[in-house]
Amino acid sequence: MDEKKLCRAIDLFAEVLFEGTEFVQREINQDVFQHISREQADLLTILKIKGPTSPGSLALIQNVHKSAVSNRLKKLLEKGFVEWDESHINHDKRSKHIKITAKGEHIMAELDSAIFQALRKLIDDADEEHLDSFIAIFTILKRKFKGDHTE
Template structure:
């Protein structure tokens, strides 16, 4: 594969993510985002995927200042969607991990169900073999990125 084809694929993937995110947020915002903001939903989603995390690592992941994450965590704590990890023994919140609650998982699952419904309608006429190829490519990318991420720790 030539680099120009790879660049074309990456640019197209970025455009699909960008436009797809806009469409999905617009389609589900009236139900989902009346209780949590998009940023809070993204933080919950990060915790769902990554597991208990420090506020600092969440700030890096979301590309925002720690004070923005602290504010989001505070609001999510008040809503019962996250909690401080009880396994942490230290009383210093800077070293504690935040984790998603069962209620937070329900918010993510509801959002994902709405998202998958939209995507399913977009691709209901795509051949299964093409979906299989797409899964293979994304699985390979995930494995390579995971390996690369683990080698830097």
């Protein structure tokens, strides 16, 4: 594999993540963020993807201090977007996990819809072949990030 191409691909990936996040923040309807901060939305996204997770793991994933996650969780708990996962608490009283609620799933669906509408404007003219390539590449990356190195 050409190392220069790989470096360029990694740089582009990082730039797309950064620029894409900024674009979405600028473009989406701010009504979606009326009841939730971006950091809280990021936390809900993690819970949506990973499922019930401990506050310590959330802090590691978000690369913030546990107190920051505790504050975010407190606000999300008050709003009814997350709750303690009783199934995990019963198995190990020392290990508490938090999970997204139906109300949290609903706000995430609103956010996902707003993001889709914002990004759709950018890629409406993309042809099927490019879209298929994009899906294939990101499917491979996702699988490899999760430790599955089979083709």
